[in-house]
Amino acid sequence: MAKRSFIRKSLRLLAMAFGAVVAMVFLTILLFRFVNPPTSAFMLAYQLGTAPEPLRQEWVLMAEISPWMPLAVVASEDQRFPYHAGVDFEAIRKAVSEYKAGEGLRGASTITxxxxxxxFLWNGRSFVRKALEAVLALGIDGLWPKERVLEVYLNIAEFGPGIYGVxxxxxxxxxxxxxxxxQTQAARLAAVLPNPKVLSVTAPTAYVQERVAWIQQQMNQLSGLKYLEQL
Structure with a gap:
């Protein structure tokens, strides 16, 4: 009986600790709807590592960012951004179907x-990290307006070694x-986001140049700046 009671108490304590962590995370997400994050997990990791360059970042409001920039990242990375709830389950299903059909496994991560x-997290491809990412994205989408998601993303995204924010x-x-x-400059910045440590804005490879042209084409096909009115 004593052993069973100890197990029950331990499980209760674990459940309470888990609940406290979840509550803290979602309170932090709610806070960041109104308060600009002072840093990010990726920026901290860069500063704690053997950084070749000092970290450079300056927060700006969405009103101080060219409207071409949010349009460029949406066109490049997440064209269903106005419509999904943080996780694009339709894109995930499509990616899985393509993989089963013998095509390469492509990412289906949203901007959120x-x-x-x-x-909040770390780089990598583990299932645990992807699951945490999805849960956090659902929470962010539920607590933040779409414009705030874009504003935070554009201020913390890495555009080159030590270069964070647009x-x-x-x-x-x-x-x-x-x-x-x-428009072209915004497309050039968006083109390197998949791998800013390798892809260069100032010395674009043929691949980056092709991406810039494709992103601009997608921006135009999405009806240009009118597309952002849906947010």
Whole structure:
């Protein structure tokens, strides 16, 4: 009986601890709806590692970012962004079907999932991390408006070694504030997001140049800046 009672108490304590962690995480997500995150998990990891360059990042409001920039990342990474609830289950089903048909396994992460990963998690491809990413993305989508998701993502995304956020990227690569980015410049920044440690804005490979052209084509096909009115 004593052993059974000890097990019950231990399980109760574990459940309470788990509940406290979940509550803390979702309170943090709610706080970040109104308060700009002071840093992110990816930025902390960069600073704690053997960083070759100092970290550069400057937070700007969405109103201070060229509207071409959110359109570019939506066109490039998540064209169903206005419609899904943080996780695009339709895109996941399609990716799995393509994989079963013999095609390569492609990612189906949404901008919301990438925001959750960059803000709270670590890089990698483990099932545990992907599951946590999905849960956090659902919470973020439930607590934040879509425009806030884009604002946070554009301020914490990595655009090159030690270069975080669109304002720092715009100043370093183009010598201008983010609010002055042109359609082409926004597409160039979006083109390197899949792998900013390898892909370069200033020395684009043929692959990056093809991505820039494709992103601009998608931006136009999405009806241009009118597409953002759906957010």
């Amino acid at each position: 999932q990438q925001t959750a990963k960059n803000l 304002e720092a990227a715009s100043q370093i690569y183009f010598g201008k504030p983010a609010r002055q980015l042109s």
